[in-house]
Amino acid sequence: MSTQEFQNGELRDGFHFRGGHPALDLVATVTGRLKPAQRELLAGPDDLARWLVAAGFAGSPLAATPGDLERARALREAIHAIVDARLAGGEGTPADIDQINAAAAGTPAIPQIGEDGRVRLQGGASALLATLAGEAALLLGGDQASRIRRCEADGCAMLFLDTSRGGERRWCSMKRCGNKAKVAEFRKRRQGVGA
Template identity: 55%
Template sequence: MTKAEIRDGFKFRGGSPSLDLAATVTGRLGAAPRDLLAAPADLDRWLVAAELAPAAPGATEGNLVQARSLREALYRLALSRAEGTALPEADRDLLNGFAALPAAPLQLGADGRAHLSGDVRGLLAELAREGVSLLGGDFSHRIRQCEGPPCAVLFVDTSRKGERRWCSMSACGNKAKAAGFRARERSA
């Protein structure tokens, strides 16, 4: 069974928790982007929806500032990978700083499933480590930005040929194909 692409109002189309965090700004390329992490409770909701925490871990304003800072660094670094440009040094330093923090430990729960356990800062450190692994790993050359206007979602292209163009076939891909069909119908 595949997980839902939209959970509790957040998009999970990146194929990676670090890219999903970067997607918590909607309309990023438009005139009025909207931050979905507007309050500490939103960060709690995202961490639960991302399945990084089994329950709201109690984010603070300070955690929210940290999460936004990590999010923007991850976005710029992943965008650099997608565009094949040099990684911004300040963002790389910030990411490495978060990754060096004590991460939330993995624990086996009473339900028999593995869960991260810890505070928000530890969960952010775990997200940073995942981001380092993605950005510096075997799939770093497969990070793409969705071609569906005005979508700015970054995703890991795991398709066999490596030619995926949209964050989601059911969302942006379907819209693009429908628009192409309508354009062909009008010109015929």
């Protein structure tokens, strides 16, 4: 796989995009959720601005404020809490739902067709976050909500939208976690044959 494919695929500007939906990719801006020490990838406003570009919400660099960063983190944690609760058989708390609804109630970015014929979102970080919150509300309150999964690989907490026909996808990425699991299973079977 070329560096260009990697940058346009699952890893862009240091952020993971394996969720199949921007709301789930936002949750991935905290790594190591299953470990004692987690890593915050949105450490400052500039990181949020970079993520918005890498996620495709902005076509060029933009400015983000500390307030934008705080709103992005609150939105991220509300999404995570609702998905986590649902995967455990429950529902999200009213506070988490209110957090997403409040963020989605902001003025969204304006879609515009660019000279290249592709849509671009026009607006600052606040508008882009309102658009992202709206997409999160549509995902979590829509038919696809039942297709949100957590990666089954040991130590991986990535969330993803299972768009497979049978709804039986197990890993956030076949290239990463799926391949590791298959190699481990192959080694296990091979050791069992020689024993």
